[in-house]
Structure formats: C-alpha cells, structure tokens
Amino acid sequence: MSEYFPYIIIMAGVTYLIRMIPLTCFQKELKSPFIQSFLYYVPYAVLGAMTFPAVFTSAGDLISSLTATLVACLLAYKEKSLLIVASFACLCAYVTNLILML
Amino acid sequence: MDKQNTLRFQNGLKDGIPIALGYLSVSFTFGLTAISMGIPLEVAVVISLTNLTSAGQFAALELIAIFSSYTEMIFTQLLINLRYALMSLSLSQKVEKNMPTHQRMLMSYGITDEIFALAAAKEQPLTCAYFCGLMLLPICGWTFGTWLGGATTTLMPDDIRSAMGIAIYGMFLAIIIPPAKKQTAIRNVVLLAAVLSCLMEILSSFLSISGGFALILCTLVAAAFGAWRYPIQKENSR
Numbered sequence: 582m583s584e585y586f587p588y589i590i591i592m593a594g595v596t597y598l599i600r601m602i603p604l605t606c607f608q609k610e611l612k613s614p615f616i617q618s619f620l621y622y623v624p625y626a627v628l629g630a631m632t633f634p635a636v637f638t639s640a641g642d643l644i645s646s647l648t649a650t651l652v653a654c655l656l657a658y659k660e661k662s663l664l665i666v667a668s669f670a671c672l673c674a675y676v677t678n679l680i681l682m683l
Numbered sequence: 684m685d686k687q688n689t690l691r692f693q694n695g696l697k698d699g700i701p702i703a704l705g706y707l708s709v710s711f712t713f714g715l716t717a718i719s720m721g722i723p724l725e726v727a728v729v730i731s732l733t734n735l736t737s738a739g740q741f742a743a744l745e746l747i748a749i750f751s752s753y754t755e756m757i758f759t760q761l762l763i764n765l766r767y768a769l770m771s772l773s774l775s776q777k778v779e780k781n782m783p784t785h786q787r788m789l790m791s792y793g794i795t796d797e798i799f800a801l802a803a804a805k806e807q808p809l810t811c812a813y814f815c816g817l818m819l820l821p822i823c824g825w826t827f828g829t830w831l832g833g834a835t836t837t838l839m840p841d842d843i844r845s846a847m848g849i850a851i852y853g854m855f856l857a858i859i860i861p862p863a864k865k866q867t868a869i870r871n872v873v874l875l876a877a878v879l880s881c882l883m884e885i886l887s888s889f890l891s892i893s894g895g896f897a898l899i900l901c902t903l904v905a906a907a908f909g910a911w912r913y914p915i916q917k918e919n920s921r
Binding site: 584585587588589591592593595596597599600601602603604605614615616617618619620621622623624625626627628629630631632633634635636639640641645646649650653654656657658660661662663664665666667668669670671672674675678 | 708709712722723726729730733734735736738739740741742743746747750753756757760761762763764765766767768769770771772774775778784787788790791792794842843845846847848849850851852853854855856857858859860861862863864868869872873874875876877878879880881884897898901902905906907909910911913914915
C-alpha cells in the first residue's frame with residue numbers, strides 16, 4: 582500500500598484543486614473562445630490518444646484484440662451503452678482466443 | 684440543517700439515483716481493470732473514493748502500474764481533468780449569491796461530468812444542500828462498484844482476465860464514437876489524437892519519451908487543433 586500512497590495523494594490533490602479553484606476563486610466567466618473550445622475538445626483528444634494504439638494489444642494477442650476492437654466499434658457506432666460495448670468486446674476477445682487455441 | 688435545506692438535500696438524493704446506477708457499472712470495470720493490472724483492491728477503492736473521475740483514474744492506473752514519475756502523474760491528471768475547471772467555473776456563476784467559501788470547497792469534490800450536467804440544467808440558483816444530496820449516492824456507487832469489480836476479478840481465471848483487458852477501451856470507444864459520428868469537429872480531433880498516438884508508439888524506440896508525456900502531447904496538439912479549426916459557439920460545452 583505504501584508505495585502507492587504518493588500517487589493517490591497526487592491524483593486526488595490535483596483533481597480536487599482543478600475542481601475547487603475556479604468555483605472558489607473565479608467570479609467572472611472566461612471570455613476566450615479558444616480556451617473554451619480547447620477545454621471542450623480535451624476529453625475527446627485524451628480518449629482518442631489513450632485508446633489507440635493500446636486497444637490493438639489490450640486483450641493479449643493481436644488477432645483477438647483486433648476482432649474485439651472491430652466488434653466494439655460497431656456496437657459503439659450503433660450507440661449501445663458503455664457496459665454493453667465493453668462486455669461484448671471482452672466476450673469477443675475471449676471467444677476468439679478459444680478458437681485460436683484449437 | 685433547517686427544513687428547507689433538508690428538502691433540498693432529499694431532492695438532490697433523488698436526482699442522484701440514476702447517476703449512481705450508471706457509476707456502479709463503470710466503476711465495476713475500473714475495479715476489475717485495476718486488479719488485472721496488478722494493483723491491490725484497497726488501493727483501487729481508495730483511488731475511487733478520493734478521485735471520483737473515470738478517465739483520470741483509468742489513465743492513472745497505467746502510470747501506477749509501471750511506477751512512472753510523480754511529474755507525469757501530475758501533468759496527466761491536470762490535462763485529463765482540466766475540463767472540470769470549466770465546469771467548476773460555470774458552477775461559480777450558478778451557485779446562490781453569497782455562498783460561503785467552505786460550502787464551495789465541499790461542493791467542488793463532487794464535480795463530475797454527469798453531476799455537473801444535472802446541476803447545470805436546474806433553473807434555480809444552486810444550493811449546497813441540493814448539490815451534496817446530488818453527489819452522495821454517485822460517490823457511494825462509484826466506490827462500491829470499484830470494490831465489487833475488483834473483488835469479482837480476483838476470483839476469475841487468467842484467460843478471462845486477459846480478455847477483460849479490452850473492457851476499458853470498449854468503454855472509451857462507446858464514449859467517443861457516438862459524438863464523433865455526429866460532429867465532424869469531434870471526429871477529426873479524435874482521429875488526429877489517435878494518429879499522433881500511434882506515431883508516438885512507432886517512434887518510441889527512437890525517441891525517449893514516456894507514455895504519460897506522449898499522451899499529454901497528443902492531447903494538447905489535437906485539442907488545440909480542434910479549438911483553432913472548429914471554435915465552439917458559446918455555452919456548447921457539456
């Protein structure tokens with residue numbers, strides 16, 4: 582536990598300060614459209630960069646990961662819920678792995 | 684707490700129920716991802732209770748698993764959670780007049796995408812009592828779901844756990860693909876970030892750049908590109 586402690590403190594501290602400082606300090610709204618737009622796109626950029634290329638090797642080997650990624654993309658495109666997409670991706674990876682082992 | 688505040692608190696609790704249910708399933712995935720990456724269950728639960736954020740926690744798992752530097756952790760969290768600053772700022776315009784600082788500091792802990800969305804949609808000025816009611820159940824759901832996910836995973840055989848590794852990315856895809864389908868701007872930002880990230884991975888054998896900083900770099904460039912190329916109209920942010 583102790584080796585994880587600094588990480589937890591840092592994460593929690595940084596995340597809290599981000600949430601706390603504007604609400605307690607700022608009384609005026611940010612005017613810059615660039616900053617507003619930037620903040621709006623940040624979550625998408627982060628998720629895009631985090632997902633690729635990591636997803637291609639996330640389920641062990643390349644083939645089962647690729648198959649599962651394809652299934653996940655299709656389900657996400659059909660706007661299924663987070664839980665459905667995640668579960669079917671896992672199931673698909675598992676089944677593909679089983680078939681490959683035959 | 685006087686009668687009016689009790690009522691506000693109860694209203695908040697009620698509004699928080701659907702968020703809590705949603706969080707239960709997402710944090711379940713967080714719990715099992717943490718365990719599958721070799722992070723102890725109690726650490727995962729404490730992370731959930733103290734951070735209350737999905738993308739930031741998932742990114743942190745990867746950093747903790749490889750024991751990366753504290754600097755990387757600070758910058759990754761700062762960047763991923765920067766959107767909360769915008770929500771916090773927006774709430775600062777929405778709270779009732781003369782709200783004392785300690786109430787603002789208490790509320791800040793509960794600012795998440797979903798809680799913010801609900802609170803921001805309210806007509807009346809935001810009270811601390813309502814907001815605290817609103818965030819209580821989601822906090823419980825988030826923390827309990829993490830424990831449940833982690834505890835379940837510990838009992839699972841290896842091949843199932845390995846297949847579970849893709850769960851988090853499945854979730855990410857489910858978050859980014861629907862809006863990317865509808866908005867060209869989001870689609871291009873996601874694509875740019877993905878392409879940059881793949882390039883970084885390919886180049887990682889030549890450049891000595893760590894995963895955490897690569898993520899920050901990709902994000903900065905892609906989000907700045909989006910802001911420059913497709914500036915949003917006012918109050919478009921969620």
